[in-house]
Amino acid sequence: MRRNQLGGQIGTDPIFTPTSHTGRPPPPMTAPFGRPRLTLSTEEQALFDGQRGPTLQKTIRAVVDYGEIFGASRLIPLRGAPHHAVSWGSRGIEPLLRLYRDLADAGLRTYAPFTSNPKPMDPVHLPMDPDQLTALEGVFGFMEELERLNLELGMRSPRDWSCACYEPEMGNTPEFGDYLAWSESSAVSYVNSVIGARSNRNPIGIDMLCSILGKAPYFGLMTDRGRQATWLIDVRTSRLHQVQVLGSAIGLRVMEGIPLIVGLDRFLSRTAAISNGYFKDLGAAIAGNGGASLIHIEGVTPEAIRWGRDLLRDGFETYVVDDDEIERVHAGYPNLWRNRHGTPKRVYLGCPHLTVEQMREWARRIIDAVDAVGGSKIGIPTSLFGSPYVRSAFKARHPELADRLKELGVTIPSSCPMMWCSTPLEDAELVATNSNKTRVFTTARFFNDDVLTDLIVTGELSKGVG
C-alpha cells in the first residue's frame, strides 16, 4: 500500500492508476537532448537571458523546461485569475516554500490576485480534541508561513481558500476562452468543461511560477486539437445515477483520454446541473479516478454545443455505460477501513466543496430524515464542507435550515476533508463519504446518498450494507 508524505494514506485505492494529468501522455523523455526548442518572444528571451534578474530568469527557465517536456510550441499570456493547489503547510512542501520565499524576496507577485485550495483544518467549524490538535500542528507546522507567503505573493484575501473557487459566491470565475495555469484537478475540470476556459492540469509549483510570469506553455488542453474528444461515452442508463459513480466509471475507463458524453442531456438541464453541483462532482470523479481534466457533454457544455460530434477525433473509442456497468463499478470499490466491519465515526460531504444549493439539499434531506423518526440530534458527527463565502450565503438565504442544522449537530467547515482524513490520527478513523475523490485518495468508504442519510440519522449502517 502506498503511503503519503503525511504518514496518512493518500492514493490508497488499488484500482487507481497514475496518469500524466495533462490530457495526453508525455512524449518519450529524451530531455535535455532532442527536445524541440520552444519559441520565445523578444521580451521572454530577455527574461530567459537574465536581463530582469536571476529570480525571474529561474522562473521562466523552469516554465520553459516544463513546456518543452510536453512539446509546447510557445508561451501564452494568461487571463482570468490564478488558483493554486498548495494549501497544506507540511514538511513535504518545504522546497516549495523556499521557492515561494525567493519569489517574495525578489518583490514578485502573481499577475492577478489568486485563490487557493482549502486548508487541511478548520478548528472553528470542525472542532478537534487536544490530541488531534497537537498531531495536526505537528504535521502542518508550516501553515502560518504558507499563509504569509501566499498573501505576500498576491493571494486575494485570508478567506480565499476553497477548491470550488469558481462558484459565484467566491467569484474566481474565468470566462470562455481564458487561458489559465491551474492545478487543482476538480477546478481545472470545471473551468475547462463547464466554462470553456483553457488550462492544463499543472503540477503544484508550476502553477505559481506561471502566475508570476503571467504566461504558461501552450500545449495539451490549451490547444484546439488537445481539446478534441478521444472517447465517446454512450450513457444508456435507465435513470440519472449518482454522479460520483458515473464519473468514476468514466474516469477509470478513459484515463488520459477526453470524453464526449452522450445521453446525459436526457436527464440534465445545464442550469440545474451547475447549481446542484452535478458538473462539479462529475468532473472531480472523472479526474480523481483517471486523468481527464476536460469533459464534453453533448448538448450541455459550451464546446459540445458549438461543435457537437465534430469534437470527436479520428479513431475515437467508445464506452457504453448502462445500469449494470454502474453496479459493476460501484461493487468494485475496495473497503480500506482498518476495521472493515466497524461502525463509521464520521460522515464527510463536500469534496469538492459544496455549492449553496447542495448545502440546501443536504440540509433538507437530513432535517426531513431526522424529523421522520422524531429525533433531536444526528447519530454520527457529520460535516458539510464549503467555502466561507458559500457558508455565509447558505446562512443568509436559508437561515431556518442553517439554524436547524446547528441544533442537530451538523458542522460546516471550510477545510479539505481529504487532507483531514490523511493525517496520522484521522487515517485510522472510519469515515463515510459520497465523494469519489475522497474515496480514491484516503481510506474513507463511499456510500450512496440514501445509505448516508440513514447513517446520519441512526449512527449505524443499514442492514446488508456493512
Ligand code: F3S
Ligand atoms: Fe477540494 Fe480537497 Fe476534495 S481540495 S476537491 S475538498 S480533496
